[in-house]
Amino acid sequence: MEANSAPHSRSVQGLMMAAAIWGIVFVSVAFFFKWGMPELASNRGGLDSLYYVILGITGVAYIVVQLLLGFYIWKYSDRPGAEGVYWHDSHKMEVGWTVGTAAILIPIVMIGLRLWSGVFSPPPPNAVEVEVVGAQFQWDMRYPGPDGVFGRVRPELISLENLLGVDPDDPASADDFSLTNQLVLPVDRPVVLHLRSKDMQHSFFLPQHRVKQDLQPGMNIQTWFIPTELGEYEIACAELCGLGHYRMRGFLTVMEPDAFENWLVEQQQAAAGR
Amino acid sequence: MSDAHDHEPQSFISRYVFSFDHKTIGKQYLILAMTMAVVGGLLAMLIRLQLGWPGTQWPILGSIMPTGMASGVMTPEFYVSLFTMHGTIMVFFVLSLAPVSGFGNLLIPMQIGARDMAFPFLNMLSFWTVVPGAIIIIASFFVTGGAAAAGWTAYPPLSAVQSAIPGSQMGQTLWIIGMVFFIAAFTMGGLNFVVTILNLRTKGLSMMRLPLTTWAQFVVGILGLLSFPALTAGGILLLFDRHAGTSFFLPSGIYVADQLLPNQGGTPLLWQHLFWFLGHPEVYIIMLPAMGFCSDILATFSRRPIFGYRSMVYAITAIGTLSFLVWGHHMFISGMSPFLGSVFVTTTLAIAIPSAVKVFNWLSTLWGARIRFTTPMLFALAIVSLFVTGGLTGIFLGTNAVDIQLHDTYFVVAHFHFIMAGAGLFGALAASYYWFPKMYGRMMSEKLGKVHFWFTFLTYYGTFFPMHYLGISGMMRRIYDPNVYQYLQPLQPVNTFITICAFILGAAQIIFVINFFWSMFKGKKAEANPWESNTLEWSTPVPPGHGNWKGDLPTVYRWPYDYSKPGVKEDHVPQWTAPVGVEAKS
Secondary structure (H helix, E strand, C coil): HHHHHHHHHHHHHHHHHHHHHHHHHHHHHHHHCCCCCCCCCCCCHHHHHHHHHHHHHHHHHHHHHHHHHHHHHHEEECCCCCCCCCCCCHHHHHHHHHHHHHHHHHHHHHHHHHHHHHHHCCCCCCCCEEEEEEEEEEEEEEEECCCCCCCCECCCHHCCCCCCCECCHHHHHCCEEEECCEEECCCCEEEEEEEEEECCEEEEEEHHEEEEEEECCCEEEEEEEEEEEEEEEEEEECCCCCHHHHHEEEEEEEHHHHHHHHHHHHHHHHHHHH | CHHHHCCCCCCCHHHHCCCCCHHHHHHHHHHHHHHHHHHHHHHHHHHHHHCCCCCCHHHHHHCCCCCCHHHHHHCCCHHHHHHHHHHHHHHHHCCCCCHHHHHHHHHHHHHHCCCCCCCCCHHHHHHHHHHHHHHHHHHHCCCCCCCCCCCCCCCCCCCCCCCCCHHHHHHHHHHHHEEEEEHHHHHHHHHHHHHHHHHHHCCCCCCCCCCHHHHHHHHHHHHHHHHHHHHHHHHHHHHHHHHHCCCCCCCCCEEEEEEECCCCCCCCHHHHHHHHHHHHHHHHHHHHHHHHHHHHHHHHHCCCCCCHHHHHHHHHHHHHCCCCCCCCCCCCCCCHHHHHHHHHHHHHHHHHHHHHHHHHHHHHCCCCCEEECCCHHHHHHHHHHHHHHHHHHHHHHHCCCHHHHHEEHHHHHHHHHHHHHHHHHHCCCCCHHHHHHHHHHCCCHHHHHHHHHHHHHHHHHHHHHHHHHHHHHEECCCCCHHHHCHHHHHHHHHHHHHHHHHHHHHHHHHHHHHHHHHHHHCCCCCCCCCCCCHHHHHCCCCCCCCCCCCCCCCCCCCCCCCCCCCCCCEECCCCCCCCCHHHHCC
């Protein structure tokens, strides 16, 4: 047919396409060396290891398959005297790439499941317990005080003075204290977060700690981890919760254990003085 | 053949408006999808404008959109409406309507040798049911509070409580009503697809001789029929929660806008299950037809049979079946039982296997080919590349342990724009260039097509690939201004780069629209089989009349991929050709 009677112009398109795909592979891979995960600050390094394993495997697959695609496009562009090959079936090859793909994926699933059950395993003893309450558009962190028990909460008591609706009639609530958008934790000690929401879905996200857990109204959801680095970190909301979702930001301070104990005492005294 | 199809020329209304002809209905769907794509695309441009230069004042836009961009600066609630409606319009009204309802209706009867769909009236009804849905969805921008603003996933309580966000007033109600119209229409379409393909195949056309495009549409019809009802049910329950005081998705103790809600007993997780039970098959409803187009176009312009036809059919079927068992991977960190999370990892990574098989088969189709680089072929080759990129990033997100960090970040946005949106968009574009002669009896301009392709392909990678870096660096989705966070501030140059690419990508689509409408009237007249293809639709007259074939329906003698067959003089043997050459002697 006429549209295809100029082999020269066809090969230019083929060359351009092959070059484009090869170029994309080169540039896209290069930037993975510039941008990566934020620096790790918790015990969840296993998740990073698996990330890098998958990055390696998929990276190789990406490069090989895309380069091959580019190569075929260049090599098999229509040229005078060329003949198409009619061969179109190979049971062996089909079985080969089915089994091959499965063989690569099964270890990923196994490692993933192991890490997953670690994240959701029961927290170690001696953990610090903090209740994290999400609301449009702030985080309230409640500490249970020396008795280690969170006072009862009754939503009908929520007011500007009692943001969390803590029941003053419950003796366990007397030594509780809470802070807005401030989470303070000791380094190298497990922490259990009790996550709940007052209104919408939210998601508690600590990028450097590899912690992300949704908050669901009506549910109490737990997650635990161990901060391993001192410092100041940002807490983000990762689930759309309203027009102020983007500014639902909190701060995490990770302290030396001694400093943390002193801070707890100060806060309790301040709370008792109110 | 039935005489009912051989009627005299009809009035304008019955011919172009309330037509029963599958080709007209297919074209109507395509024009509707194109219109909606313009709207959805403009929304994307506004989203990127905000992310490229957050908080900048654009006085001109302020005068066009006095509420959303009061004094020229975008409001956060308008931003949330923008990405909500961009997602809704693109996923349902563009990427489902164009490849499935548009090209499905156009092609199925012609590829199976039928005069029309099994239920032509239902087909017409289906189109005219989706139109009010589209109008309602667009109208929702103009009501008090603006358009829906709970994300395209419409998670409650945001979507259930009217005081939760301005868009949760009238906008969200209209969203649900618009979606119910869409689903009703899509369900009628799916039923028609399945019945037509099972019952109306012409003589000699067994299921294992169907082109892969029709195979994909067949599985898509089944997926739509089985998955969409879950969202219909969810949508109606949500409507009750919003307006009738029920508590399907609302537990006790919700405190919004200084008020304690009276609801009790529901759970928002129920919505997530209902939504994603549709939502995940929906991804394949968008992708499978594109994979079908890709296979058929690759074979035609490679002058090679598709490699592993049988395994391609198995892969399509396996993907369709597994797509019902993976919805929980959208909910790994939702608070759903972690044990369920483990189950969904396994099923999710299992779906990677048939997907990989498809890629290897496409590559093997190119091996030993004689590639003709037409515009549809370039788009089809691009689909392979995009699909590889998007498929591989799916392995990160499907592995629950890694998903903890990447969930709800731009990594996800990058992933689905490659795998789903990329396949759907490039599939629809490839199909438009390829089957344009079947629609209008003319060819689209190859020159403009190639310019369009190069801008689209390069800026598509430029727009969406860097989003992986944003996600890995921890940038969340759906945030109005990432610079609120200190750790995200160094990423601003990446966001600006993405925005510039997105603007070029958007502008390049104007070339396509011009080409489409110019070629409709002024394009080169098409021959009956301009691409020298084998599938049955190329045996109809140009352009095909109502009933598709004059006289008897064609008989099929072979599968659709006899390209470069040894012992035959021509380099392609169409399905309607009786045994020739060596075949005839044996």
